[in-house]
Each structure stands twice: as C-alpha cells, then as structure tokens.
C-alpha cells in the first residue's frame with residue numbers, strides 16, 4: 001500500500017497543474033514555499049484529522065477524491081515528509097511525500113530609509129508587538145468556510161518581485177521574499193482574489209497598511225503597502241471586492257502590492273493559486 005501511495009504521488013506531481021486546474025486545486029509543487037495535494041484514503045475522520053508537523057491541514061474534495069492540501073514552509077529541507085490522519089475506525093494512517101530543493105534567485109534592493117533595514121530600539125519593540133498580532137492572525141482556523149483555491153489576480157500589474165527571492169537590503173542579507181510583489185501606480189484598486197472574511201487590518205512597520213483575509217481551513221491571504229484600506233475587520237468579501245489602494249507604506253522601494261498567502265501557517269507562493277500561471281515569465285520579470 002505504501003508503494004501504491006508513492007506511485008499516486010508521483011503520478012499526480014507529473015500531471016501538475018493540468019489535472020488540478022479543473023478540480024480547483026492549487027498547482028502542486030513539492031518544494032519549500034510550495035503546495036502539495038495528497039490523495040487521502042476514504043473514510044478519514046471528519047471534519048479534518050490531517051496533521052503535518054503538528055499543524056492542522058486543509059482537506060478538500062475534488063472529483064470525488066479527498067485531498068490534503070499542504071503548505072510547505074520556505075525553511076523546509078529537501079527530503080521525505082509525511083502527513084498523519086485518523087480514519088473513522090480510529091486507525092492512524094500516513095501518507096508520505098518528497099520535498100525537493102528549489103534554488104530561488106537573489107535580489108538586491110536599495111532602501112533610502114535606513115531604519116527600514118536596521119530598525120532602532122523603539123522600532124524593534126514595535127516589530128515584536130506586531131509579530132504577536134500577525135502570528136495570531138496566521139493561527140486562525142475556520143472550519144465552516146469552504147475555501148476556493150482558484151484565485152483571481154488582485155490587480156493587473158508587472159510582477160516586480162517573485163516569491164522566494166533571497167533578499168539583500170542595502171547589501172545586507174534579510175529574510176527571503178515570502179510573497180509576490182505586483183507593481184502598479186499608486187491608487188490602483190486591489191481586489192479580493194476569492195471570497196473570504198476580513199480577519200484584521202492595520203499599519204505595520206514592514207508591510208505598511210495591510211489587510212488580512214480568512215478564506216477558511218487555514219488559508220489566509222495578506223495585502224501590504226496600501227495607501228488606503230477600504231474594508232473593516234469582520235467584513236465578508238466576495239471575489240472582486242475592493243480591499244484598498246496601491247501605495248508604498250512600510251518597507252517599499254516604490255508603489256506596489258505585496259501579496260502573501262499562508263496555508264497551515266506556511267507562507268507559500270501565491271502564484272500557485274492562479275491558473276495559467278507561467279512561472280518562467282515571473283522569474284524572468286524578477287531578473288529585470
């Protein structure tokens with residue numbers, strides 16, 4: 001059975017987006033910052049008993065098959081991993097998958113406001129307080145919401161920074177780019193890529209004016225650097241609802257949207273949720 005499961009995983013990863021696009025599942029990419037959709041044995045214990053690295057995992061049905069939709073943290077080392085879940089008889093089952101290495105390109109940025117690269121003690125205190133709020137937002141689990149994993153672009157614009165870039169600010173190494181940047185003129189409307197609920201809004205040291213959306217089952221999206229926020233916490237949004245306007249608040253070199261997608265608390269590549277996404281073109285844009 002183990003070997004059969006392994007075969008199924010390989011089969012599905014070969015099919016990639018072709019198989020998943022019709023089923024509204026994200027493009028599977030078993031790499032750090034990627035997403036995998038793992039077929040589950042029938043009769044798993046509902047609503048969701050699937051666990052990966054101690055975290056609850058989204059379960060979706062597509063074409064009469066249940067899948068665990070697993071976000072892979074950027075810090076994950078290549079190798080074999082497993083999810084565990086319980087069936088209705090109380091038996092523990094596991095499903096293994098292999099994460100392969102991915103070399104993300106390097107990006108060098110120059111920031112005029114040096115405090116955004118080397119924050120002063122007061123800034124560090126603010127950042128620590130904000131991190132508590134952000135962690136709380138990321139920890140949200142709403143079982144009742146059925147997430148739609150086929151996103152629209154939140155706006156049209158040039159991809160100015162792809163997901164995962166190894167970043168240097170003013171020559172100093174910083175955390176990898178855990179979102180997707182779309183450059184557009186200040187004031188361009190930013191629209192919800194899928195239905196959800198506004199989890200929180202705020203002004204943050206790094207992400208500026210930001211909106212967090214909950215789409216259900218551990219799928220949270222974030223929109224940063226806005227000049228203006230146009231929604232309020234608790235508000236239900238549909239695909240296309242105006243969230244705010246493009247700006248360059250927080251740490252930004254120019255007006256753009258920083259779009260973050262979190263799945264089981266892992267920041268993953270937003271582009272995997274957009275059909276007909278061409279990764280090569282995004283990487284080419286990042287090298288401009």
Ligand SMILES: [Zn+2]
Nearest residue numbers: 179180181258
């Ligand atoms: Zn960004």
